[in-house]
Amino acid sequence: ALQIAREAAQVPAVTTDGVQINCLANIGNIDEARIAAANGAEGVGLFRTEFMFLETKEAPSEEMQFNEYSDINHVLAGKTLVIRTLDAGGDKKIPYITQMHEENPMLGVRGVRLCLANRELFKTQLRAILKTKAENIKVMIPMISKLTEYRAVKQIFEEIKADLGINTQIQLGIMVEVPSVAFISEAFAKEVDFMSIGTNDLTQYVMAVDREHTELAKEVDHLHPAVLAAIAATSIGAAKHDTNLSVCGLMASEKLAIPVLIGLGIKNLSMTVSTIPENKAFIRNLNYAKCKEVAEHCLSLPTAIEVREYLKSQFN
Numbered sequence: 001a002l003q004i005a006r007e008a009a010q011v012p013a014v015t016t017d018g019v020q021i022n023c024l025a026n027i028g029n030i031d032e033a034r035i036a037a038a039n040g041a042e043g044v045g046l047f048r049t050e051f052m053f054l055e056t057k058e059a060p061s062e063e064m065q066f067n068e069y070s071d072i073n074h075v076l077a078g079k080t081l082v083i084r085t086l087d088a089g090g091d092k093k094i095p096y097i098t099q100m101h102e103e104n105p106m107l108g109v110r111g112v113r114l115c116l117a118n119r120e121l122f123k124t125q126l127r128a129i130l131k132t133k134a135e136n137i138k139v140m141i142p143m144i145s146k147l148t149e150y151r152a153v154k155q156i157f158e159e160i161k162a163d164l165g166i167n168t169q170i171q172l173g174i175m176v177e178v179p180s181v182a183f184i185s186e187a188f189a190k191e192v193d194f195m196s197i198g199t200n201d202l203t204q205y206v207m208a209v210d211r212e213h214t215e216l217a218k219e220v221d222h223l224h225p226a227v228l229a230a231i232a233a234t235s236i237g238a239a240k241h242d243t244n245l246s247v248c249g250l251m252a253s254e255k256l257a258i259p260v261l262i263g264l265g266i267k268n269l270s271m272t273v274s275t276i277p278e279n280k281a282f283i284r285n286l287n288y289a290k291c292k293e294v295a296e297h298c299l300s301l302p303t304a305i306e307v308r309e310y311l312k313s314q315f316n
């Protein structure tokens with residue numbers, strides 16, 4: 001039965017009315033890359049590189065990183081591999097990276113802000129990625145909140161390419177996890193190579209609830225209509241420039257949320273590795289036209305509770 005399930009998982013997930021939804025994997029290490037491949041992932045939509053940095057006493061060397069990226073890429077055999085650059089700070093403290101005390105770390109020097117403040121560390125990572133020269137690899141920048149940050153990163157990226165004499169077309173994209181980006185997604189879509197919505201942080205920032213908060217976190221819901229509106233706005237902006245858009249937050253792993261995401265125009269879902277076979281099977285029974293109607297209705301509801309009740313009535 002497992003063999004049959006695994007074979008079925010390798011088949012693409014196409015809706016009953018013929019729309020293909022690419023199911024990719026979120027991974028943190030090479031073991032998960034192997035499971036992703038076995039589970040029928042169409043690639044890796046999010047490789048969280050911060051775990052590499054959390055496991056070591058000092059920053060992993062360029063060579064160590066190059067080997068790690070190359071090994072994971074080898075496992076994926078040419079399929080898409082989106083490598084997210086170091087997403088530290090906030091709740092992910094890394095002792096050897098200088099960190100000032102912050103009253104509100106989630107609103108502090110995290111993600112790309114930390115990388116731009118630690119240029120050499122950032123450049124080492126970008127060099128390690130670029131040296132793979134693999135065109136199926138894409139570089140994704142976390143916690144972007146304004147275009148000037150993206151442009152600064154792009155300049156560093158191009159300088160390194162020139163230094164290394166590399167002219168491969170490795171794409172440079174961003175995570176959409178700060179509401180400012182969702183609001184002006186069209187402007188971003190015009191400049192970046194791809195965008196991926198991180199619904200975990202996007203929800204935290206739309207709702208102003210710390211995602212790690214011991215009491216409040218359980219009430220924060222990525223199916224809140226305001227979060228859906230932010231996703232809808234991003235989707236519309238991306239479509240204006242045909243910019244590849246995916247969702248890589250936990251929302252893309254949740255069955256109830258998947259029809260809404262598809263209905264909002266998301267064609268690439270990057271999910272927890274273990275959920276891929278089941279979610280692909282679920283998507284094969286969905287109708288794209290219905291998903292669009294469902295998403296439209298969800299956007300008109302006033303609370304997350306009502307969105308969930310409605311979705312349960314439609315898909316059970």
Ligand code: PEP
Nearest residue numbers: 177198199200201248249
């Ligand atoms: C997100 O914020 O949704 C995301 C995918 O990134 P992380 O959970 O690693 O912050």
Ligand code: MG
Nearest residue numbers: 177198200201
């Ligand atoms: Mg995030």
